[in-house]
Amino acid sequence: MVFFHLEIDTFVYFQTTMEKIFNNTEVAFSLKTDTELDRAYFLFKMIASEPLVRIGTAVTNFAIKAHLPVEGLIRATVFDHFCGGTTEVDCLSVVDKMFTKGVSSVLDYSVEGKEEEAQFDAALNMTLKTVDFAKERQAIPFAVFKPTGLGRIALYEKVGLKHPLTEAERAEWSRVQERFDIICKTAHEKDVALLIDAEESWMQDAADAIVEEMMRRYNQKKAIVFNTLQLYRWDRMDYLKQLHAKAETDGFYIGMKLVRGAYMEKENDRAQQHGYPTPICRDKAATDANYDTAVDYMMTHLERMAIFAGTHNEESSYKLMACMEQKGIAKNDPRIWFGQLYGMSDNISYNLAAHGYNVAKYLPFGPVRDVMPYLIRRAEENTSVAGQTSRELNLLKTERERRKLDK
Numbered sequence: 001m002v003f004f005h006l007e008i009d010t011f012v013y014f015q016t017t018m019e020k021i022f023n024n025t026e027v028a029f030s031l032k033t034d035t036e037l038d039r040a041y042f043l044f045k046m047i048a049s050e051p052l053v054r055i056g057t058a059v060t061n062f063a064i065k066a067h068l069p070v071e072g073l074i075r076a077t078v079f080d081h082f083c084g085g086t087t088e089v090d091c092l093s094v095v096d097k098m099f100t101k102g103v104s105s106v107l108d109y110s111v112e113g114k115e116e117e118a119q120f121d122a123a124l125n126m127t128l129k130t131v132d133f134a135k136e137r138q139a140i141p142f143a144v145f146k147p148t149g150l151g152r153i154a155l156y157e158k159v160g161l162k163h164p165l166t167e168a169e170r171a172e173w174s175r176v177q178e179r180f181d182i183i184c185k186t187a188h189e190k191d192v193a194l195l196i197d198a199e200e201s202w203m204q205d206a207a208d209a210i211v212e213e214m215m216r217r218y219n220q221k222k223a224i225v226f227n228t229l230q231l232y233r234w235d236r237m238d239y240l241k242q243l244h245a246k247a248e249t250d251g252f253y254i255g256m257k258l259v260r261g262a263y264m265e266k267e268n269d270r271a272q273q274h275g276y277p278t279p280i281c282r283d284k285a286a287t288d289a290n291y292d293t294a295v296d297y298m299m300t301h302l303e304r305m306a307i308f309a310g311t312h313n314e315e316s317s318y319k320l321m322a323c324m325e326q327k328g329i330a331k332n333d334p335r336i337w338f339g340q341l342y343g344m345s346d347n348i349s350y351n352l353a354a355h356g357y358n359v360a361k362y363l364p365f366g367p368v369r370d371v372m373p374y375l376i377r378r379a380e381e382n383t384s385v386a387g388q389t390s391r392e393l394n395l396l397k398t399e400r401e402r403r404k405l406d407k
Contacts, residue, residue, distance in 0.1 A: 021351045022314050025399035028347035031097055034405055040343075041396040043081055047379050048389045057376050071368045078375050082343040083110070084363040088129055091365050094342075099139035102353035103361055106142045106195065106339070107133060110364035110374040115152055117175070123149035124179045128186055135190040141337075141360060142226075142308070143187060144195040147207040151176035156203035180210050181217075184225050188218040195257050195308060198228035201267055201279045212243065216252050223255030223306035223335070230261035231291040233279045240294060247304055257308040257339070258294050260287055262377060291316055299323050306335040310362075312345040312388065317352070331356040341378070344388075347395050 022028075029037060046056075060070065084091030088107055095105040107130045109123065127145040134140040147156065151172070158165065159173060187194040196211050198204055211227040218224050229236045240256070247254050261267075264280055271278040281287040295316070298305045309320055317338060324336065337358040340349045353359045364374055 020318075021355060022317070022347045024351050024354075025347065025395055025402060027354050028350050028395060029399045030350065031101060034403060037396060037400060037403070038405065039077075040081060041393065041400060043077060044389055044392045044396065048393065057379065060372065060376070074368055074372075074375075078379065079368055079371065082341070082364065082375055082378050083371060084342060084365045086365060086367055088126070088133055088365060091363055094363060095137070095139050098361060101350055102356075103349050103359050104139055104141050105342075105363045106144050106360050107140060108144050108362050108364045109149070109366055111366045111370040112146055112148055112373055114149070117172075120150050120176075120179065124182065127183050131183070131186050131190055131192050131194070134192040141358075142193045142195050143183075144197065144362070145183060146197045146199060147180075147210075148199055148203070150179040153200070153203050156206040160203060160205035160209075177210055180214060184214040184218050188224050191224075193224055193226065193255065193306075195226045195255075196228060197257075198230045198259070198261075200263055200270075201230075201233060202270070208239070212246070215247070215254065216250060219253040219255065220251070221253070223253040226255030226257050226306070226308055228257040228259060228310075229294060230259055230263075231294055232261035232264055232281055232287045234281045234286070234290065235279060237290065237293060237297070240297060244297075244301060244304065254305045255308070256294075256298060256305065257310050258291065258298070259310040260291055260313070288313070288316070292319055295320055296323070299327065302329075302335055308337045308339055308360075310339040312340055312348065314348060317348055321352075321357070332358055334358070343378070344392065 032040065060074065084094045084105070084107070088109075091105070091107055095107075098105060109126045109130065111119075111123065114120065114123070123145070127143065127149070130140075131143045134143045155169060155172060155176065158169070165173060184194060196207070196214075199207070208227065211225065214225045215223075215227070229240060243254060261280075267280050268278050271280075281290055291311070291313070295307070295309065298307050299320075309316070311317060320336075320338070324331065324333070329336065337360055338348070338352050339360050339362060340346075342361045342363045349359050349361055364371060
């Protein structure tokens with residue numbers, strides 16, 4: 001009941017007093033040349049067509065598997081719009097450019113779906129490199145990795161279900177845990193905050209258990225290790241409250257990235273196929289309410305928590321801004337960050353930064369072929385999320401008109 005009243009009060013406050021800063025396209029696209037603006041407009045026009053995305057995805061997957069020479073075309077279109085480069089060094093020009101406007105970067109090695117130990121060790125080493133990069137550069141305040149970058153998804157699932165492991169699997173799981181610990185320990189030693197992404201629900205229990213142990217070890221003085229809550233899952237608030245109770249009892253801090261989630265169709269399809277209730281909220285309104293409840297809860301317990309609000313939702317961003325103002329929390333309080341993906345929602349990122357808030361863009365990088373699953377998800381997400389593509393197009397159109405490019 002307390003949270004309900006807090007949410008209503010915050011909503012009324014934000015509706016009546018919060019300046020609508022996200023409509024300023026001059027600030028939002030200040031780093032884009034006219035050519036880049038036109039390319040972005042063309043790209044989102046294509047993404048707006050669901051049949052075109054479906055056909056393009058199939059053709060691209062075929063071309064890559066057949067080793068056809070399509071990397072140049074991919075790089076000149078979707079890759080350069082949504083990614084920082086093929087290597088971490090490649091990304092530095094983008095990192096430095098965004099930081100001139102106060103927008104920080106999170107270097108995200110977006111290679112996924114691997115199955116071999118050598119590939120997991122390579123991901124470990126690359127993540128350690130990004131921790132070093134973050135230590136050396138004010139513009140990179142976080143490092144990040146995906147659990148499936150360090151181990152097989154089938155193994156996470158088996159551990160999460162508490163199924164017995166073979167001797168070989170026990171050794172394999174020990175190596176997964178060791179990779180987590182090496183990264184988290186290094187981040188702690190170098191005082192670099194570390195975001196650990198969430199993935200499919202059927203592997204998440206095992207990942208959550210490891211991340212909780214990492215928080216116990218390395219979040220003794222402040223939040224270094226951050227887990228991720230996908231709030232399109234209706235059970236995540238219970239998880240957060242249980243984790244909070246453990247943190248209070250055992251004396252560690254909670255870092256949490258809050259997102260809505262990116263695997264909705266896959267989650268619903270799998271639940272239907274296997275005959276269990278879907279873990280996804282009944283509709284978008286329920287997801288939005290769940291997200292805002294999580295923000296309210298963490299803001300109420302900020303003495304024990306740190307928030308990375310990963311959202312492209314303007315209303316959720318305004319609500320968090322209003323909550324900070326109501327509570328007298330400084331815009332640049334190090335416990336509160338806003339985050340968006342590179343290539344999306346520049347109207348939120350750059351306007352927040354211009355008003356003094358902590359903002360970071362996820363900046364994916366990796367070989368073009370290896371990053372394709374990430375790029376395909378971005379295209380599908382922009383097609384399926386209600387209003388996402390039309391909002392991007394409207395903002396780009398407004399800025400093109402302001403620059404008198406729309407002739």
